[in-house]
Amino acid sequence: MRKATRRDFVKGCMAAGLAFGLPRAAGSTGANSDVRLAIVGLGGIDVPGGVGGRGRQLIDAFSKVRGARVTALCDVDTAILDHGVQMMKKMGVEVTTCTDLRRVLDDKNVDAVVVATPNHWHALAAVWACQAGKDVYVEKPFAYNIWEGRQIVAAAQKYGRIVQVGTQSRSSAALRQAGEFIRSGELGKPRYAHAVIYRPRASIGRVAAPTPVPSTVDYDLWSGPAPIEPVRRKNLHYEWHWIWTYGNGEIGNNGPHSLDVCRWMLGVKEPPRHALSIGGRFLFDDDGQTPNVHIALLDCEPAPILCEIRGLPEDKKPAGSFRGVRTGVIIQCEGGYVRTDLTGAKAFDTQDREIKSF
Numbered sequence: 001m002r003k004a005t006r007r008d009f010v011k012g013c014m015a016a017g018l019a020f021g022l023p024r025a026a027g028s029t030g031a032n033s034d035v036r037l038a039i040v041g042l043g044g045i046d047v048p049g050g051v052g053g054r055g056r057q058l059i060d061a062f063s064k065v066r067g068a069r070v071t072a073l074c075d076v077d078t079a080i081l082d083h084g085v086q087m088m089k090k091m092g093v094e095v096t097t098c099t100d101l102r103r104v105l106d107d108k109n110v111d112a113v114v115v116a117t118p119n120h121w122h123a124l125a126a127v128w129a130c131q132a133g134k135d136v137y138v139e140k141p142f143a144y145n146i147w148e149g150r151q152i153v154a155a156a157q158k159y160g161r162i163v164q165v166g167t168q169s170r171s172s173a174a175l176r177q178a179g180e181f182i183r184s185g186e187l188g189k190p191r192y193a194h195a196v197i198y199r200p201r202a203s204i205g206r207v208a209a210p211t212p213v214p215s216t217v218d219y220d221l222w223s224g225p226a227p228i229e230p231v232r233r234k235n236l237h238y239e240w241h242w243i244w245t246y247g248n249g250e251i252g253n254n255g256p257h258s259l260d261v262c263r264w265m266l267g268v269k270e271p272p273r274h275a276l277s278i279g280g281r282f283l284f285d286d287d288g289q290t291p292n293v294h295i296a297l298l299d300c301e302p303a304p305i306l307c308e309i310r311g312l313p314e315d316k317k318p319a320g321s322f323r324g325v326r327t328g329v330i331i332q333c334e335g336g337y338v339r340t341d342l343t344g345a346k347a348f349d350t351q352d353r354e355i356k357s358f
């Protein structure tokens with residue numbers, strides 16, 4: 001069998017919509033120099049609306065990447081873990097399993113750790129993985145807050161590890177070309193970038209009293225670095241996105257995809273000098289705490305970024321679209337604009353006439 005080359009691996013990652021780092025020559029010791037992956041956090045299996053489950057999607061995605069091999073699964077919910085094992089069995093792959101991610105870090109047969117836990121765990125899991133000599137693919141948002149993100153960067157530098165964040169779009173050739181077009185100046189100077197996130201949402205309802213933790217879950221491990229609080233929502237899994245202790249709302253959920261594209265296309269290298277943010281929870285009477293309608297203005301160089309979120313109920317149909325975009329980005333320049341839905345992109349002149357497609 002032909003050995004996977006670094007080029008094969010990167011091409012495979014791009015095809016799978018992943019942005020994983022190159023296997024380091026001396027870092028991976030699996031057969032055929034495969035990068036042996038542990039997926040940490042597989043995702044809710046019965047959350048209403050079929051939402052959640054990023055880790056399971058990543059099992060599928062990484063299994064298609066030449067040069068990568070999923071060898072271990074970890075989840076604090078044994079029902080979810082069993083589900084993941086069955087999924088791997090159907091693919092003809094045996095994996096080791098654990099509920100405590102520290103066992104993954106002890107495992108000499110794991111080269112890299114994929115962190116798809118709730119956000120409050122990202123930094124600690126990534127830092128521990130670096131300390132244990134593993135490379136890391138951590139889901140967006142990179143960390144729960146800026147301080148925690150900086151600890152991951154410091155750990156990656158200190159322990160010489162590769163750490164990548166799953167914002168995805170950077171592996172799109174079309175978006176790369178669109179960004180080069182903007183930065184070439186053909187459309188004039190950029191005036192601002194507009195991240196449009198009009199993603200309809202369902203209410204998560206309301207509970208009268210804390211709900212019991214499922215018997216299959218080690219809640220101490222689920223809570224990890226966060227305080228151990230009663231579960232004040234119907235579903236432990238996924239709905240934490242809308243609870244401040246664990247999640248960052250839609251701006252930390254779909255926000256990182258679009259904001260990353262804005263920064264990339266504009267060539268922003270530094271954090272914003274100032275940020276202004278307003279939002280609230282509208283049209284829902286539920287246990288969610290984070291805003292579902294939210295505007296953030298980021299004072300970036302060379303141009304400001306506006307992030308606009310409308311996570312309104314689908315049945316009321318108020319979300320609409322802006323310049324044909326429901327989820328995507330518009331980069332407004334002096335001589336026209338570029339519009340992307342995060343897969344392809346088109347450029348328009350000031351009269352809204354299409355002048356280029358990527």
Ligand SMILES: NC(=O)c1ccc[n+]([C@@H]2O[C@H](COP(=O)([O-])OP(=O)(O)OC[C@H]3O[C@@H](n4cnc5c(N)ncnc54)[C@H](O)[C@@H]3O)[C@@H](O)[C@H]2O)c1
Nearest residue numbers: 041042043044052053054075076116117139140222237238
């Ligand atoms: N890149 C993308 O397109 C994309 C899409 C969806 C979600 N995500 C990200 O993936 C992450 C997971 O989101 P989700 O929607 O799948 O949530 P989820 O609640 O469905 O899944 C989280 C899983 O992590 C498990 N878990 C919690 N703590 C753990 C720990 N210490 N060790 C091991 N497992 C643990 C939970 O039991 C659950 O199975 C989030 O950070 C989210 O932002 C990224």
